[in-house]
Amino acid sequence: MSTFESVAQAPFAPAASGVPRLLRRIITRPVAVGAIMVIVAIYMAGILAPLIAPHGFNETDLMHGNEGPSSAHLLGTDRLGHDLLSRSIWSAQTTVIISVATLINGGLIMGVSLGLLAGYRRGTTDFAIMRLGDIFHSVPTILLLLIINASLRDRVELWAEQISDFTGIGWIGESGMASYFLVFGTLSLFGWVGIARLVRSQVLALRESQYVISARASGASTGRILFRHLLPNVSNLLIVALTISLGGVAAAEVGLSFLGIGIQDRPTFGLMIAEAVGLQNVREHTHLILVPGAVIVALVLSFNLLGDQLTDILSPRRR
Amino acid sequence: MPSGLASYIIRRLAVIPLVLLVVSFVTFSLGRFAPSDYVELQAGPRAKPETIERIREDRGLNDPVYEQYVRYLGNFLTGDFGTSTKYRLPVEDVILPKLWITVQLNVVVVIISWLIALPIGTWAALRRGTWLDPLTIGLFLVPASIPVLVATPIIQWLLVVKLSLLPSGGWSDAEYFGIELGIFSKRAIMPVLIMAVPSIAGIARYMRTQVIDVLDQDFVRTAKAKGLAANVVVVRHVIRNAMLPIITLFGFELAALTAGSIFVETLLGIPGIGQFAFEAVNTRDYDVIMAVVMLGSVMFMTAMLIVDVAYGFIDPRVRLGEGLKE
Numbered sequence: 001m002s003t004f005e006s007v008a009q010a011p012f013a014p015a016a017s018g019v020p021r022l023l024r025r026i027i028t029r030p031v032a033v034g035a036i037m038v039i040v041a042i043y044m045a046g047i048l049a050p051l052i053a054p055h056g057f058n059e060t061d062l063m064h065g066n067e068g069p070s071s072a073h074l075l076g077t078d079r080l081g082h083d084l085l086s087r088s089i090w091s092a093q094t095t096v097i098i099s100v101a102t103l104i105n106g107g108l109i110m111g112v113s114l115g116l117l118a119g120y121r122r123g124t125t126d127f128a129i130m131r132l133g134d135i136f137h138s139v140p141t142i143l144l145l146l147i148i149n150a151s152l153r154d155r156v157e158l159w160a161e162q163i164s165d166f167t168g169i170g171w172i173g174e175s176g177m178a179s180y181f182l183v184f185g186t187l188s189l190f191g192w193v194g195i196a197r198l199v200r201s202q203v204l205a206l207r208e209s210q211y212v213i214s215a216r217a218s219g220a221s222t223g224r225i226l227f228r229h230l231l232p233n234v235s236n237l238l239i240v241a242l243t244i245s246l247g248g249v250a251a252a253e254v255g256l257s258f259l260g261i262g263i264q265d266r267p268t269f270g271l272m273i274a275e276a277v278g279l280q281n282v283r284e285h286t287h288l289i290l291v292p293g294a295v296i297v298a299l300v301l302s303f304n305l306l307g308d309q310l311t312d313i314l315s316p317r318r319r
Numbered sequence: 320m321p322s323g324l325a326s327y328i329i330r331r332l333a334v335i336p337l338v339l340l341v342v343s344f345v346t347f348s349l350g351r352f353a354p355s356d357y358v359e360l361q362a363g364p365r366a367k368p369e370t371i372e373r374i375r376e377d378r379g380l381n382d383p384v385y386e387q388y389v390r391y392l393g394n395f396l397t398g399d400f401g402t403s404t405k406y407r408l409p410v411e412d413v414i415l416p417k418l419w420i421t422v423q424l425n426v427v428v429v430i431i432s433w434l435i436a437l438p439i440g441t442w443a444a445l446r447r448g449t450w451l452d453p454l455t456i457g458l459f460l461v462p463a464s465i466p467v468l469v470a471t472p473i474i475q476w477l478l479v480v481k482l483s484l485l486p487s488g489g490w491s492d493a494e495y496f497g498i499e500l501g502i503f504s505k506r507a508i509m510p511v512l513i514m515a516v517p518s519i520a521g522i523a524r525y526m527r528t529q530v531i532d533v534l535d536q537d538f539v540r541t542a543k544a545k546g547l548a549a550n551v552v553v554v555r556h557v558i559r560n561a562m563l564p565i566i567t568l569f570g571f572e573l574a575a576l577t578a579g580s581i582f583v584e585t586l587l588g589i590p591g592i593g594q595f596a597f598e599a600v601n602t603r604d605y606d607v608i609m610a611v612v613m614l615g616s617v618m619f620m621t622a623m624l625i626v627d628v629a630y631g632f633i634d635p636r637v638r639l640g641e642g643l644k645e
Contacts, residue, residue, distance in 0.1 A: 292469075301464035
């Protein structure tokens with residue numbers, strides 16, 4: 001959460017610098033471009049997993065378990081002979097799905113809408129939304145994530161099956177699918193507050209500006225004012241905050257999966273780590289931790305670097 | 320401080336029970352909503368369904384959830400926090416020793432990180448624009464980007480397997496002056512190291528940007544221009560102003576005390592409160608879960624309140640109490 005606030009403190013960038021201008025500034029910075037390339041590479045690997053992974057995620061090679069890198073398995077295998085390269089690629093897919101779903105659901109739908117509404121309407125709406133945010137902000141997040149995921153798992157699976165039967169959409173009821181809904185749902189539930197606060201603080205500053213007042217005077221609807229007039233003017237700061245939050249979401253997904261309450265029936269980096277720890281593994285099969293570890297560090301580091309660069313670009317004082 | 324502060328603190332304190340009420344009800348319902356309960360888990364698969372049903376009836380688990388909640392709340396308010404169904408002991412007797420371990424660990428980590436991070440963050444800021452810049456930025460950014468889950472096994476491999484310097488994990492129950500102080504044993508070195516390094520890097524990184532922000536401001540130029548010695552400017556003007564946003568970070572660290580070290584505790588087999596909370600969720604130890612969540616929330620809100628009040632003391636421009644009406 002603190003990351004959002006540090007962004008919020010950056011001086012407000014004038015509306016003149018739109019998204020295209022932001023992009024033009026980014027491509028002049030090699031560090032930012034490098035970070036974007038790493039992120040895109042990992043995301044593309046995840047999205048294209050069914051096409052590029054050399055082995056299926058449950059394909060085992062029991063004769064070659066716990067082996068180091070070889071020509072058959074470029075990054076080695078785990079205890080059951082899963083190919084680590086393929087497992088990493090499939091894990092990246094899980095991370096991408098959760099990150100994007102959380103970004104859309106928690107960041108854009110909940111965070112932005114509630115923030116816009118709170119800042120624009122003020123009064124009771126503002127009070128209700130922000131106090132709700134305060135409650136989510138004053139509990140130990142990791143503990144609540146633990147409890148929600150552990151308690152609701154079976155119920156959500158049941159619901160998913162029923163919805164699938166009812167609507168005839170097969171994939172909703174597939175095994176493990178419910179855990180995706182649960183994980184991105186809970187991450188969104190705790191993730192929207194930071195974004196909403198950021199958007200609200202910007203809207204509070206903008207709502208009395210000339211163009212908003214004239215839009216209101218010419219009879220524009222609240223929705224139109226919010227999304228056509230106010231949103232474009234907070235988009236730059238929003239992009240920075242959302243970028244930084246993606247690294248955090250990825251780390252949270254890894255943590256939940258590590259504890260065994262994240263995504264089920266699919267490979268995840270958290271699961272790969274859980275299978276790689278323990279003194280014996282660390283002593284004899286060090287490659288087990290190095291493979292998922294390297295990918296996660298690359299991803300989180302790139303998001304942090306990119307976030308730094310974007311903050312630099314947007315805050316005039318540090319330029 | 321004016322009386323406005325007192326009323327502000329009272330208003331903030333008054334909110335805490337309200338939030339606790341909401342949080343406790345949600346947590347309580349979630350616990351009861353879980354697919355199986357502790358009776359079933361403890362009885363095992365071979366127990367007769369009638370027996371399980373009888374025990375549930377005896378313990379009131381078949382009553383409507385809101386009745387159970389009201390009963391729990393009544394007990395809670397009279398100082399009865401319930402019983403751990405796993406350990407068959409009063410909740411506070413089970414939680415306090417575990418909490419003590421986590422507190423020792425975190426307090427030492429916080430002290431070490433802040434003592435190291437603030438000076439090096441300031442130092443790095445003062446050398447901004449030199450060849451050292453990319454080096455320090457990288458040095459702060461990389462450790463802060465390595466999740467504990469990845470760092471722990473690798474440090475274990477290095478310090479335990481390769482160099483045989485440290486024991487592999489666990490917690491010492493060494494006592495000094497009749498109190499358990501495992502933090503002074505060799506076993507505590509690794510967890511402290513694993514938690515302190517990213518923390519130092521993160522705080523130093525943040526401190527650096529804050530100091531740089533302050534360095535660019537007019538009053539610093541004035542102070543320099545009127546001939547103050549460089550280190551006086553830094554100590555009296557720069558650091559004091561840069562500390563403001565940093566305090567928020569400190570609040571978050573204090574607040575994370577209850578469950579923040581869950582991964583280190585799980586990986587290194589340290590019987591602290593984070594690991595214990597996870598175990599309680601898995602064994603459906605209802606009263607323990609409730610106690611840990613309430614404790615965590617109280618600590619979180621108290622830490623945030625302390626931060627806000629500290630803000631008012633350090634920066635006279637911050638008028639507490641007026642912010643609420645905004």
